[in-house]
Amino acid sequence: MWMESLQDLFFFIDEEGVFYALDLGGTNFRVLRVELGGKDRGVVHQEFAEASIPPALMSGSSDALFDYIAEKLASFVNDEERIYEQPAGKERELGFTFSFPVMQNSINSGTLIRWTKGFSIDDAVGQDVVVEITKALKRKGVDMRVAALINDTIGTLAGGRHSDPDVSVAVILGTGSNAAYVERAQAIPKWHGPLPKSGEMAINMEWGNFRSSHLPLTEYDSAMDAESLNPGEQIFEKLISGMYLGEILRRVLLRLAEEACFFGDEIPAKLRSPFILRTPEMSAMHHDTSPDLKVVGDKLKSVLEISHTSVKKRRVVVELINIISSRGARLAAAGILGVLKKLGKDVSKEKTIIAMDGGLYEHYTEYRKCLESTVFDLLGDATGTSVVFEHYVDGSGIGAALIAASHSLYLDDKF
Structure with a gap:
């Protein structure tokens, strides 16, 4: 079973050599080259390049999207192999991190169920994404085999677990969000196949699709x-x-402008543009410590074309930002606590590492601080000291390369 090969091998990789990873998780994607030095040395070296996906490709055709990605990958491979030359006769192998809902059919095949995070490419739905990227690689003349298909959360879990066996949970907080954890195979009622040798399996939660009547949805959330x-x-x-x-912040500010003339008699035209106010701008305003909140004023002017705001109004904007980000961070913390409770880690004294990755967690300091403090508050003094957050930069990409290596090793052993 492919699940067995994944779970039994990605924690104990003896493979040496170079593996590639393609990490597509949102509006940006990364390509990586990871050099492995065997079991004792682990990841010896890594290089990466990042590219943004043009908005037109997010709602175009499957061929256009994957051709664009394959072009960037081809350029990266060519640049890297001026330094590192692929051994003769050895096929390049790729771990493909594809962080959208798929029906996984094997370790290197999966059918796209639906798009998320602003993508809407109809002809890709129902297709095997490995087949699609493989066709694009051939069209662009890239000699590479997709050895493993995973999502960013499983990749971060694999990369973290490979570095430290105390990693039990992985959470992605970036453009989107998801979580995964290591579970005892006997505790999985849906699993009816042979048990893995390790006795453990990785559970991909797809928690972004969770919904409940208890979630604190507002009219702004419902409209969005x-x-x-x-x-x-x-x-x-x-x-x-x-x-x-x-x-969400833009929608609240628009309501203030419409009903309270918050920005004057005229409603700023830019405030009516969906998604014009991005979370990085929101984060920059939240982190503004200047006495007159100059960064807040500058962002309102440059992004929304709102000039001459008073310090008082800027403080209101910051307070709204704090409310929205704190709600998000606390809900994410509640999700993490739920996973810890499922594993019995909420009452355990044993060290538990939560592997974190994603731009939101990495760059939005106030969000990260609120998330972590909320988890520790919920755990209480008795258990909080045994839970540790670790940020794994490029965790999902490195994990994809590691799983590609483990699957390569698995095939060598079995066949």
């Missing part, structure tokens, strides 16, 4: 969901992730 490309889906993600926080 109704007008989104995927109404009724990814509700939890729309409350906590980087793609949506800035848009």
